[in-house]
Amino acid sequence: MIPYSFNYKRAGSVEEAVAMLAASPEGKLLAGGQTLIAAMKMRLANPSDLIDISGIKALNYIRATANAVHIGAATTHWEVASSTELAKAIPALAHTASVIGDPAVRHKGTLGGSVANNDPAADYPAAVLGLGATITTNRRAIAADDFFQGMFTTALEEGEIVTEVAFPIPQKAGYKKFGNPASRYAMAGVFVARFQDGSVRVAVTGAGSCVFRVPQMEAALAARFTPDAVADIAVSADGLNSDIHGSAEYRANLVTVMAKRAVAEAA
Amino acid sequence: MTVVSMTVNGKPVSLETEDRTLLVYFLREQMRLTGTHIGCDTTQCGACAVHVNGKVVKSCSVFAVQLEGAEVITIEGLADDGKLHPVQEAFRDNHGLQCGFCTPGMIMTAVDMIRRRGVMDRETIRHELEGNICRCTGYVNIVSAIEDASKRIAGKAEKAA
Numbered sequence A: 001m002i003p004y005s006f007n008y009k010r011a012g013s014v015e016e017a018v019a020m021l022a023a024s025p026e027g028k029l030l031a032g033g034q035t036l037i038a039a040m041k042m043r044l045a046n047p048s049d050l051i052d053i054s055g056i057k058a059l060n061y062i063r064a065t066a067n068a069v070h071i072g073a074a075t076t077h078w079e080v081a082s083s084t085e086l087a088k089a090i091p092a093l094a095h096t097a098s099v100i101g102d103p104a105v106r107h108k109g110t111l112g113g114s115v116a117n118n119d120p121a122a123d124y125p126a127a128v129l130g131l132g133a134t135i136t137t138n139r140r141a142i143a144a145d146d147f148f149q150g151m152f153t154t155a156l157e158e159g160e161i162v163t164e165v166a167f168p169i170p171q172k173a174g175y176k177k178f179g180n181p182a183s184r185y186a187m188a189g190v191f192v193a194r195f196q197d198g199s200v201r202v203a204v205t206g207a208g209s210c211v212f213r214v215p216q217m218e219a220a221l222a223a224r225f226t227p228d229a230v231a232d233i234a235v236s237a238d239g240l241n242s243d244i245h246g247s248a249e250y251r252a253n254l255v256t257v258m259a260k261r262a263v264a265e266a267a
Numbered sequence B: 001m002t003v004v005s006m007t008v009n010g011k012p013v014s015l016e017t018e019d020r021t022l023l024v025y026f027l028r029e030q031m032r033l034t035g036t037h038i039g040c041d042t043t044q045c046g047a048c049a050v051h052v053n054g055k056v057v058k059s060c061s062v063f064a065v066q067l068e069g070a071e072v073i074t075i076e077g078l079a080d081d082g083k084l085h086p087v088q089e090a091f092r093d094n095h096g097l098q099c100g101f102c103t104p105g106m107i108m109t110a111v112d113m114i115r116r117r118g119v120m121d122r123e124t125i126r127h128e129l130e131g132n133i134c135r136c137t138g139y140v141n142i143v144s145a146i147e148d149a150s151k152r153i154a155g156k157a158e159k160a161a
Helices: A014-023 A036-041 A077-081 A084-089 A091-098 A103-108 A111-117 A124-130 A215-223 A227-231 A248-265 B023-030 B086-093 B103-117 B122-131 B139-160
Strands: A007-010 A028-030 A049-052 A062-064 A068-072 A134-137 A141-143 A148-150 A162-168 A172-179 A186-194 A200-205 B002-008 B011-017 B049-052 B055-058 B071-073
Touching: A014 A049, A028 A036, A062 A084, A068 A084, A068 A111, A077 A091, A077 A103, A077 A111, A084 A091, A091 A124, A091 A172, A091 A186, A103 B055, A103 B103, A103 B122, A111 A124, A111 A162, A124 A148, A124 A162, A124 A172, A124 A186, A124 A200, A172 A248, A186 A215, A186 A248, A200 A215, A200 A248, A215 A227, A227 A248, B011 B023, B023 B049, B049 B103, B055 B103, B086 B103, B086 B139, B103 B122, B103 B139, B122 B139
Parallel strands: A007 A049, A028 A049, B002 B071
Antiparallel strands: A062 A068, A068 A162, A134 A141, A134 A162, A172 A186, A186 A200, B002 B011, B049 B055, B049 B071
């Protein structure tokens, strides 16, 4: 499959990318390209210009501080999954990156690309929302709770580029997804995290049109962080995805099952 | 059109290509390296897997112009002076193929996973093969071939050490 024609431009810095983007109103940023290039081949996307930010060295890093792990937007899933620093600080986040797509996709796909795209069944949004991360752009810092707004929709404005995501280090966290057997996208994926102050966050991907939190599970797990605590908590099937892969009721049930397993595996 | 320069199987190449040319078409049609196959063309089957700067990627999902200065290895570049790569040997010895269409991608993926993970159990190999589809469903021998190859490569490294 051949995409429509476009002009390729390589940005060496965020500033350069911002300028290139401003100069091409129909342009798009290219990070790992593992979603965008597929969409372009299907001719579902037709950018006039592709501004490649994957080679911006300043956006490729994993830095742990006492309370958070800062990851540059152009860091690949493979780099996140194989980081020994991250495996110590937030093993559940490294695990999340390790179950995205397949090895070849993980070598190209990036953290920034995944959160900016906000695919309803992507894995990273669950970790970003579940850990209460902060998304930094060339303009501002955005809390995860404000960032993910709907299917493929985020708080990002025109010309805004994700530069970093900072993940608070939890006491314990776990991620479990039931992957579609063909695509590996989450039919339902649940990220749970318990923090030093005893609070708990639960974020669900794949089941609805956008990643969402489950306050009832959060309250139950704050009282008692065990799989049993969420065993009897069901999310409503209203508004959940329903397609050839599974009904809304099936996905609602998966959310409870995956939540239990995520808690059981939390480390 | 853009002139893109990269190294393919150790040889420098510089070719003019459309910005929208995917690496797989660049390799197959401009360089006539047809060992890299097009299966699904939608990033799912892995028949087009090649190595870029030492890591396996799907060449149907990257544009050639992105690879300015990159080092690309295809299935044609694995053998060393007519001597098969240990993974190729293991695929032959274990009959790790049926029709052979997915084989180049399977082997490129296998070389990459062995480099990253060393000797693996069968479950790990199956997990690592998530991005490669064998339409003949000949996975049992493919997994055996990779298991065998990972041991051969580890054995060689031990001898060398």
